[in-house]
Amino acid sequence: MDKTVSESAPVPASQEPQPPEHRLHPWSWLFALLNQLRAMVLPVIALVVFGRGDSWIWWGLVGAVGIAVYAFVYSYGFRYRIGARELYVRSGIFSRTERHVPYTRIQNIVQKRNLLHRLFGVTELRLESAGGSEPEAVMSVITLEAAAELERVLRHGGGEAGPEDPQLDATTPAWLELGSADLIRLGLLNDRGWVAIGAMAAVFWQFADDGWNPGRQFYRFGSELFGSVSHAVANWSLGIVAGIALVIVLWLLIKLLSMLMTVLSLHGFRLSGNAERLSTEAGLLTRHVASARRDKIQRLIIGESLLARWMGRRWLSCEVAAGTQAEANAEQQAMRLRWLAPIGTESQIHAIADRVVPGLDFARLQWQPLHPQAWRRLFKLTAFWWLLFATVPSLLLFGSWAWIPAAGVIILAWCYARGWARFAAYACDDQFIAFRAGWLHRRWTVAPISKAQTVAISHTPFDRQRGMHTVSVDTAGARYSGIGLSIPYLAIDEAKALAERLRNALPQERP
């Protein structure tokens, strides 16, 4: 609870009259309580269901009452004050924390509203800065009006904002809105269903009785199923058909789940923006509102799977500078501004990318191919690793026939390397650096050069042997470590020229 207090000097009290203190919404304690209890709910249910002695329930009740008192006192004691240049937040019961958060530090504003929030007309507001793993302030919960007021102050109090910026809310014309057809299509394309299955399996595992091993049960279930199938159909060709049918049914089930998950998380997706900020809103039951400063967008990432390519669709996401990735927890990351367009046609995606990042003209990027021998390097590398991992299992499974899967692996590696290298290219102009690569799953990454944190050029002995170098540009808040803007297999002279160009395009002085 003890956080470091204050960065810049607080506004001297003598010069300005203290702005009024605000409190949280009177029902905040309920949300705090539920937040605390959420972690306990499933175990309690499990205890009740599996009936392991009544005394546990009483102990649980005592704990719940304690948490309720804590939640009430904490929420009651929480205060914030909207100053001229900074937000002042006071919280805590035993060790009281006072934070001064300068408005300029706040980069991301995230709102979460689940059904209960919506019932009470309130919202949970998080303010995040670029550094640190914790949000600068979490207001759980305040009224929608108070949240809107805070967002307005944060926008204008930052000093850099044009005061005429219209408010970003439901009345702002949207840059992109997704209908149900888009969501169904997206559900078909993605594999969010696996997440649901994973979560179910986890819950299953957690509450399984000690003597009851879910893995064994699953195995038994599977073998019974296959056993009955194989007994019923002595004919092995029918068995294969049954197997294929099972796979198809499973696939359909996952796709159905994916659609459900997509609708849950992205129903009513809406992207809007003004001169300074971007904002997205989505969710069927729980609405997430995320907003970030446009000038803090570090990279744009466009993705396209094979299925999406056949359907003529791509997706566009962005990375904003916030927290250190390793430390930020999954929930925080999930709530942050990420999807700019979960699905869209090529021209739609390009239009949104251009609109989000001023100065970008995605369709006009001058793509340069990598070294002509790039595919050879990739082929050797891929074939080596795949063979290494495939050798032992295929020898065990197929014995002397192991050369067949080995040949398959080599052919696959060849296809991958050729496809990857044919598509791979980079683009660099005065403002932007971009890289694209991929075979079945393609990805484009674009970053303003002014956002580069470091520029590096590196080479292995194999690189030097073939006259190649790798140029990497590091940006803040990269979710996918490594592969983002690391451009491999460049001819040495080209790599050096590119690194030099990037270096010179970096900002010399802080803005």
Add this chain to the structure above:
Amino acid sequence: MNSPEVEPQAAAAGPPNPTPAPIAAAAAVERVLHLYPKLLSIWFWGALVFVVPAVMVAFVVSVFADHWAVAPLAAIVGASIIAFVLLYGRAYIARFRCRLLRDGLWIDRGVWWRSEVFVPRTRIQHTEVQQGPIARRYGVASLKVFTAGASHGEIEIDGLIHGDAVWLRDELLGRHGQDGV
């Protein structure tokens, strides 16, 4: 052991390297920093501390367990480890360059896997000088440079002379206004 002498600025600035370099050809190099030359002896003694007891254990095993082949094998492996540390370490130290430029830091290092990283001054969030107990005895330190970047967010330069590391840290500080992201 060698008598460790603490000479803060002894091997500090060699002559500024005039060879045109890829990342920083045009930029004015303010100072070139090398690694502490005695780093090699630190690494040598460090390797010896691990290798010698292991080889001795192998000898004991070979005598008592009657596997005569173990002892020479262990000796060969141990000697090659030491030789590797000496050769690789010498090449690493010889190749290592850390240049302070007008607009940033440029680190060029590696023997087989080589990399040149350019860190603009404007991107440095903070710096850290660290010294372990052995490093303190030799007057060696490591400098960590932190940026907001995701994959090169923490860049460590190990084996600088303590005085150099502190000097570099002080040089890199300052001129800060905003949060640099």
